[in-house]
Amino acid sequence: xxxxxxxxxxxxxxxxSYGKFAAxxxxxxxxxxxxIFGFLGPNGAxxxxxxxxxxxxxxxxxxxxxxxxxxxSREALSKVGYxxxxxxxxxxxxxxxxxxxxxxxxxxxxxxxxxxxxAILDRFELSAFANKKxxxxxxxxxxxxxxxxxxxxDPEFLILDEPFSGLDPLNQQVLEQVILEQAKRGCAVLFxxxxxxxxxxxxxxxxxxxxxQKAFDGTLADARASQPxxxxxxxxxxxxxxxxxxxxxxxxxxxPPSTFWEVLLKxxxxxxxxxxxxxxxxxxxxxxxxxEMSLHEIFVAIAGVDPEADAQGSVQP
Numbered sequence: 001x002x003x004x005x006x007x008x009x010x011x012x013x014x015x016x017s018y019g020k021f022a023a024x025x026x027x028x029x030x031x032x033x034x035x036i037f038g039f040l041g042p043n044g045a046x047x048x049x050x051x052x053x054x055x056x057x058x059x060x061x062x063x064x065x066x067x068x069x070x071x072x073s074r075e076a077l078s079k080v081g082y083x084x085x086x087x088x089x090x091x092x093x094x095x096x097x098x099x100x101x102x103x104x105x106x107x108x109x110x111x112x113x114x115x116x117x118x119a120i121l122d123r124f125e126l127s128a129f130a131n132k133k134x135x136x137x138x139x140x141x142x143x144x145x146x147x148x149x150x151x152x153x154d155p156e157f158l159i160l161d162e163p164f165s166g167l168d169p170l171n172q173q174v175l176e177q178v179i180l181e182q183a184k185r186g187c188a189v190l191f192x193x194x195x196x197x198x199x200x201x202x203x204x205x206x207x208x209x210x211x212x213q214k215a216f217d218g219t220l221a222d223a224r225a226s227q228p229x230x231x232x233x234x235x236x237x238x239x240x241x242x243x244x245x246x247x248x249x250x251x252x253x254x255x256p257p258s259t260f261w262e263v264l265l266k267x268x269x270x271x272x273x274x275x276x277x278x279x280x281x282x283x284x285x286x287x288x289x290x291x292e293m294s295l296h297e298i299f300v301a302i303a304g305v306d307p308e309a310d311a312q313g314s315v316q317p
Contacts, residue, residue: 006069008033008157008188009054014063016049023049025212026063031188033156036179038199039192041209042305047192048085050209051161055082068156078106081155083147085162085192089134095141096121096130099148106153113152120148124174140171147175151182158182160191164198176202194307196296206295210303223298229265230297231274234287239263241281247273260287 007030016024024046031037041047052058053065056072067076089098096117103113121130124144134142143166151158160179164172179189179202193199199206206223208216216223228249233239239261243251247269252262263274271290278285299307 007031007066008035008068009190010064010066010069011050011054012064012066014050014053014060014065016046016053016058016060022212024053024060027209027212027214028063029207029214029217031157031190033188034183034186035188035204036183036202037188037190038203038206039190039209040196040199040206040299040303040307041192041215042303042307044211045209045303046212047209048161051159051192054159055080078153079156081150081153081158083150083158083160083163085165087143087146087166089142089146089149091135092133094131094133095126095137095145098134098145099152102149103152106155108153116152116154117148120152121145123178124148139166140168143167144171144174147178151178154185154187156187158187158189160189162193163191164193164195172198196294196299196307200295208299208302215302220295223295223302224292227293227298227301228267229269229271229290230293231263231265231271232260232287232289233263233274233278233285234259235261235278236284236286239278239283242274242277245274245277247277260289 009031012028014024014027015022027046027050039047039051049058053060054067056077065072067073068079070076093101096114099117099120100110100113103116104110108116118127118130121127124147126141126144129137129141134145137145147163150160163175167175176198179191183189200220203220205219206216207214216226238253240251240253242248242263247265249264249266254260265271265274275288296307
């Protein structure tokens, strides 16, 4: 179990530009031991540049980055595991040898690295492929081998860039469980994803970036509280009259093929106030949905783009 303590990662007013293009602007946040931290944003928001600065691949133009309470160093990097978005393994090496090799680069002895490589491949149900060349593995299997290489040395900080990309639903569940196991032993986990369901299920805290800047930083409950309460109503008549209610911020008519009106509430207002207004007006309600916004919907509201559609676009800084 990793001891709790100061922030594993601390960014303070970090900026990075490429020529006249500002990829990251005055970014600051912390990641604590044992915390699962969702690092979210559309393409071009600055996530990749930020991750590269965390790892020392890029230097910030301004600001401060601390790993384990100290400026970046190779010693600190030995306690970090990293799964890059651009997957890359030595294709002519055997799976177990690849995992063991990366573990030795992080300071493990040859024999301990081989022991852990075998154990973690077994955990990923890849024991039968331990002596197979990476080139012979499926894309999903190769991705699990690379994840094994990222965690074989028991890192204190794990950075996963789009880890669910390319995995089938069963292996996505396996990966979610691995992330939870790493956090349980005290490892801080930061991951980026365009699939909000994973972040919604896993994350203790979330950061959403847009155009190089922090647009939101907090818990899922904080994210929901930052947005107006939403109600979706299917009724036998139009509902524009609800805009006159003291409880209502706005009313949006259905966009076919949807049959639902969308009503946003003012701060402090409750759904039952809208329901009462409908009853008083003699409206027959077929469906009344006052469920909380999903993280996907919150992301769209904050970032202005659909994350899954955005994932099909080109990757930018």
